[in-house]
Amino acid sequence: MKLPNGNPTPPPSGEQTRLPASGAARDPQLPASTAVSARQQLDQLQLANREVALARVAEVLNRQQGAAQQLMLDVRGRSLTVQAAIGDTTLETGDWVKVMRAGNELQLMGKLAQTQEAGIARALAQRLPWQQSIEGGLARMLSALAQGTRQEPAGTTLPSAQTPQPLSPSVRQAIEQLVNRLPGTTSLATSGSATEAGLQVRQWIAESGLFAEARLAQSREPTLPDLKLALGRIITALLSQQGSGPEQFNRLTPLATPELVQAPLQFPNILTPPAPQSSAEPPTVGQMLRLLAGMLNRITVNQLHSQVLSTRTTADTPAPVSTLLLELPWVTPQNEPRIAQLRIEHENPEGDPAGKKRAAGIAEWRLSLAMDLDDAGPVHFDVALRQEQVSARVWAEKQSTLRQVQQELPTLRQSLSELGLEVTDLDCRRGSPQGSTTRLEHRLVDTKA
Numbered sequence: 029m030k031l032p033n034g035n036p037t038p039p040p041s042g043e044q045t046r047l048p049a050s051g052a053a054r055d056p057q058l059p060a061s062t063a064v065s066a067r068q069q070l071d072q073l074q075l076a077n078r079e080v081a082l083a084r085v086a087e088v089l090n091r092q093q094g095a096a097q098q099l100m101l102d103v104r105g106r107s108l109t110v111q112a113a114i115g116d117t118t119l120e121t122g123d124w125v126k127v128m129r130a131g132n133e134l135q136l137m138g139k140l141a142q143t144q145e146a147g148i149a150r151a152l153a154q155r156l157p158w159q160q161s162i163e164g165g166l167a168r169m170l171s172a173l174a175q176g177t178r179q180e181p182a183g184t185t186l187p188s189a190q191t192p193q194p195l196s197p198s199v200r201q202a203i204e205q206l207v208n209r210l211p212g213t214t215s216l217a218t219s220g221s222a223t224e225a226g227l228q229v230r231q232w233i234a235e236s237g238l239f240a241e242a243r244l245a246q247s248r249e250p251t252l253p254d255l256k257l258a259l260g261r262i263i264t265a266l267l268s269q270q271g272s273g274p275e276q277f278n279r280l281t282p283l284a285t286p287e288l289v290q291a292p293l294q295f296p297n298i299l300t301p302p303a304p305q306s307s308a309e310p311p312t313v314g315q316m317l318r319l320l321a322g323m324l325n326r327i328t329v330n331q332l333h334s335q336v337l338s339t340r341t342t343a344d345t346p347a348p349v350s351t352l353l354l355e356l357p358w359v360t361p362q363n364e365p366r367i368a369q370l371r372i373e374h375e376n377p378e379g380d381p382a383g384k385k386r387a388a389g390i391a392e393w394r395l396s397l398a399m400d401l402d403d404a405g406p407v408h409f410d411v412a413l414r415q416e417q418v419s420a421r422v423w424a425e426k427q428s429t430l431r432q433v434q435q436e437l438p439t440l441r442q443s444l445s446e447l448g449l450e451v452t453d454l455d456c457r458r459g460s461p462q463g464s465t466t467r468l469e470h471r472l473v474d475t476k477a
Contacts, residue, residue, distance in 0.1 A: 066132040073104050075129045080137060085123045103127070103134075110134075122150060145339055152332040156292040158282040159329055160322025162255075162355050166207075166365035167302040168311060168319055169262075173203050175310040192310040198265040205251065206258040209235060210365070211358045233370070236354045237327040238334070255357070256327045263320050266313055280314070282321035293333060295353050296369035296398035298406050298460075304364075330355065350374040360402065371396040390415060396461075404429040408460055418444055419453035423460050430458050 075081055083103040090098035099119065101108045119125070119139065124146075126137040176192035195203070211232060234243070237256030244252060251261070267277055287299050311319070330353045337351035352372040359365055373394040397409040408423040420440070424430045433456045441451050 069108065070129055070132065070134070073106055075104070077129055077131065080126060080128045082140070083125050083127050083134075085119050085121055085125065087121055088119065101125075101127075122146060145336070148332055148335050148339075152329060152336060155325045155329050155332070157289055158284050158322055159288040159292060159326040160283050160319055161285040161288060161299050161302070161367075162323055162326055162357055163299065163365050163367045164285055164302040165319050165323040165326075166210075166357060168308075168316075169203055170207065170363065170365065171308055172311055172316060173200065173207075177316060178310050178312045180312050180314055196265065196269045199262065199269060202258070202262040202265045206255070206262065207359070209253050209258070213358065213360050232356050233354060236356055238331055238352065238354050240327075256324065259320055259324055259327075263317060263324075266317055266320075270313055277317060277321070280318050280321055282325055283315070283318045284322055288326070292329070295330075295333065295371060296396060296408070298369070298398050298400050298408075301364075301366065301400055326355070350376070366399065366401075368397060368399040398460075404432075406460060407433075410461065413449075416448060416450050417452050418449045419451070420444075420455075421453070421461075422456040423458075424456065425459060427458065430456060 073081070081103060083101045085099055086102045086107060087100040088097060089100055089109065097112055097119070099110055099112050101110060124140040126140065127134045128137050129135075172195065176194045178192055194200075211228065215228070235253050235255060237254055237259075240254045240256035243254055244257065263277060267273060270276075285299065287297070291297055334351055334353045337349070337353075339348050350373065352370075354370045354372075356368045356370060357365055358368070375392045375394070377390055391414075393413040395409070395411045395413075397411075398406070400406045405424065405426040407425075407429065410421045410423075412419045422433050424433055437454055437456065441454055444451050
């Protein structure tokens with residue numbers, strides 16, 4: 029990759045491919061008027077002669093068949109825009125390549141094979157703009173269950189002039205099966221013994237949709253209770269009602285929740301509860317399908333995001349931290365859907381070869397639970413467990429809720445002690461904790477907890 033102005037150098041024969049540049053490559057971090065020589069740019073990368081480094085194709089700026097391509101490469105945190113003749117080598121955004129400095133040029137040594145992590149990150153980035161809130165989507169489905177759906181408007185017909193049509197028996201059955209599996213506020217509050225409550229929570233987590241594919245591989249039951257699979261059964265019934273197939277569904281643009289577009293990877297991310305749907309206009313079948321597509325994307329984003337976080341390592345966390353991100357729906361006595369957002373982290377010391385984070389043999393579990401309750405308002409629980417030591421912090425935005433939590437802290441401390449746990453810290457605060465900061469850069473996902 030010849031960086032200074034001059035005539036392009038033809039690619040040499042052999043496995044190594046030289047990437048000549050027609051014109052000086054410019055570092056976007058420098059002013060456009062600043063002429064930086066090839067040697068200066070390579071020196072800024074702290075790349076010695078004959079030294080090999082990894083570079084990422086940040087963006088394909090200009091692609092011409094049979095001609096040089098204009099690429100933006102990320103090399104050691106700096107960007108280089110180059111005009112590259114790469115021969116038969118095909119490069120796409122996100123590809124990783126091995127480059128070597130040869131004098132004042134960069135020489136392409138080879139293209140790295142696609143990694144599983146990069147594939148997961150790309151699939152995640154593709155779905156981020158199209159997430160529909162599970163809570164809002166369920167509210168619209170319950171509305172359709174009561175009001176039916178409208179026909180697609182034709183010509184100048186106003187939507188309000190159309191009479192809603194009841195759902196077909198197969199669609200109604202599929203929605204009712206989903207709703208009947210959702211726990212209610214009463215059942216969650218009166219679960220009986222601690223063992224019964226634990227079993228109910230375990231079932232709630234298992235059917236959240238996060239483990240849909242794994243559960244389906246273990247059981248071929250056609251009506252396996254699972255949120256993601258249940259949404260798929262509703263989609264199949266709606267398509268059958270329209271005489272359509274999966275190819276029509278794949279061409280639909282999913283409906284997205286604006287708050288999830290603005291902060292697609294913030295988790296927990298307490299959203300505004302949906303408005304009552306009694307006065308809302310019944311949806312069309314097409315709108316229902318787009319809504320369901322957005323809900324499927326939301327569950328898939330949580331699945332992929334969990335995998336990204338579980339394999340990510342940084343200087344502060346040299347060993348991956350197993351992470352699960354779940355959204356658990358339930359219904360209020362008024363038959364209004366709500367969700368609890370649950371983040372579970374397990375830090376295993378055996379995965380940290382340097383032993384910087386934990387003493388040998390001691391693992392730590394961390395749990396974050398966020399929900400917006402009708403009377404109490406938004407509340408957030410942070411719990412950490414390390415062997416028999418437990419610490420907890422409760423956040424509440426309402427002052428009245430904060431006072432109530434403070435009054436219950438002694439009871440909570442006693443209950444934890446009766447379980448054989450040593451309570452090291454127990455606190456409650458006004459407001460909400462600072463959430464994770466997520467950054468998308470060059471179509472790759474970079475998350476910071």
